[in-house]
Amino acid sequence: AQSVTQLGSHVSVSEGALVLLRCNYSSSVPPYLFWYVQYPNQGLQLLLKYTTGATLVKGINGFEAEFKKSETSFHLTKPSAHMSDAAEYFCAVSDTGGFKTIFGAGTRLFVKA
């Protein structure tokens, strides 16, 4: 069975500082990995995803993530945080079977001025 663990339910950074949100997954088959962002009172939207190919994936708003199979990780980073990045971030995993995506518990990102 697949699962996702996000380390840290809350992360706080200063504006301009590095953002690092951690995600580890468990999957018996090659996984597809996603990061979604949820702004207050909105639905989720895709930041980036890894399917195959290059392990460093770039997404919207300057975010990127690296798939590391040996570490079963897919951490999300952004070099310089902006106030508008404050939101809930979800890591997710699915497989080729489709129809079912497993989401992590989410990490709330706070950005201090």
Added chain:
Amino acid sequence: DTAVSQTPKYLVTQMGNDKSIKCEQNLGHDTMYWYKQDSKKFLKIMFSYNNKELIINETVPNRFSPKSPDKAHLNLHINSLELGDSAVYFCASSRRGTGEETQYFGPGTRLLVL
């Protein structure tokens, strides 16, 4: 032009009542989903439909009955509402339902059962 829309946005009701939430997508996708997000933001799949056929039913109580009249619509009817049903319900869609596809989420329906 909203890609995935849900109605109503807010729903406040008494225990024991029956209510429905509607979802529509105009993306031409074959697959639609219902998720429940609890007060701690945990997001859990409830149902997946592909071409109007139920594919996934994640041990959801029988009080919850999804209906897909066509590929663009997936409605959720809830009978005999309980306090524990209070949550945000999200509808989503994807093109064919394969694992690598992006899911597109609606804005959510905030259900409060009193």
